[in-house]
Amino acid sequence: MSDTKKMKVTYEVAPGDFERAGEASSGIKRLLQRIGIPAEVIRRIAIGTYEAEMNVIIHAGGGIVTAEISPDSTVIIVSDKGPGIADIELAKQEGWSTAPDYVRQMGFGAGMGLPNMIKCSDKLDIVSVVNQGTQITMLFYHVDKESK
Amino acid sequence: MINLNQVCSKLDAKILLGEDQLDREVISACGADLMSDVLTFTKRKTLLLTGLTNIQVVRTAELSDLCAIVFVRGKLPGKDIIEAAKANDIPLLVTCYTLFEACGRLYEMGIKGCPHKVFADE
Numbered sequence: 001m002s003d004t005k006k007m008k009v010t011y012e013v014a015p016g017d018f019e020r021a022g023e024a025s026s027g028i029k030r031l032l033q034r035i036g037i038p039a040e041v042i043r044r045i046a047i048g049t050y051e052a053e054m055n056v057i058i059h060a061g062g063g064i065v066t067a068e069i070s071p072d073s074t075v076i077i078v079s080d081k082g083p084g085i086a087d088i089e090l091a092k093q094e095g096w097s098t099a100p101d102y103v104r105q106m107g108f109g110a111g112m113g114l115p116n117m118i119k120c121s122d123k124l125d126i127v128s129v130v131n132q133g134t135q136i137t138m139l140f141y142h143v144d145k146e147s148k
Numbered sequence: 149m150i151n152l153n154q155v156c157s158k159l160d161a162k163i164l165l166g167e168d169q170l171d172r173e174v175i176s177a178c179g180a181d182l183m184s185d186v187l188t189f190t191k192r193k194t195l196l197l198t199g200l201t202n203i204q205v206v207r208t209a210e211l212s213d214l215c216a217i218v219f220v221r222g223k224l225p226g227k228d229i230i231e232a233a234k235a236n237d238i239p240l241l242v243t244c245y246t247l248f249e250a251c252g253r254l255y256e257m258g259i260k261g262c263p264h265k266v267f268a269d270e
Contacts, residue, residue: 018203018204019203019228021203021204021207022204022207022210022211025207025211026207026210026211029210029211039192039213040192043192043211043212043213046211046212047187047211047212050187050207050208050211051187106183106200106202106204107181107182107183107184107186107200107202107204107205107208108183108184108204109184110182110184110185111184112184112185112187112188113184115188116184116187116188119188146191
């Protein structure tokens with residue numbers, strides 16, 4: 001990619017569709033692989049996006065995942081019109097979860113989603129209004145942290 | 149170096165997918181039914197042992213760049229799960245050992261846990 005070139009892709013995440021959960025993350029991962037981003041960076045982006053995608057399916061009745069890819073960084077924006085998060089600081093705590101039991105049986109809903117998104121990304125912003133929706137913006141620099 | 153073929157023998161495992169990938173190196177492993185933990189704590193190329201057989205296991209392995217999946221307690225995944233793994237080049241094994249026993253057998257071979265330990269500030 002040249003310095004001025006940016007790419008943007010958008011995926012719609014269907015409500016409650018656990019069979020397709022992860023398709024947006026998978027599509028973004030494949031795109032980043034084609035561009036030639038380091039595998040460690042792609043892995044962090046894929047995991048962060050997947051956690052957000054699962055949250056949207058579990059809690060928000062679907063939403064939109066957008067990836068803005070620049071030469072040096074990727075920004076993932078995940079937005080929904082769901083119930084919102086009443087206490088964001090609480091949601092950032094490991095182990096805090098409001099996910100129903102059927103989600104836990106699928107191996108999710110352990111209250112690790114938002115903490116893991118914070119861990120994977122270089123910067124995370126969250127804007128949430130109760131009964132209106134939530135928007136999570138994650139910034140990832142294309143820097144391989146493992147080989148440093 | 150330990151490869152998938154040796155893992156397969158040690159676990160008396162049946163290969164559901166990836167017969168041609170048995171030379172893949174296995175450096176570390178993780179035993180879990182909680183995919184949230186797998187997504188949070190594992191590193192690339194980790195072998196996953198699990199009792200869950202749903203589509204999220206394959207997604208987790210795909211997005212986390214895991215080495216392969218071993219289903220424990222003889223649990224067989226559905227055709228759709230096998231197809232999803234095939235599309236993503238993820239070998240699938242099934243063993244009749246329990247999760248604890250299967251992990252113990254691999255540890256005995258010299259495969260270490262990934263992560264070894266989780267610290268409170270991680």
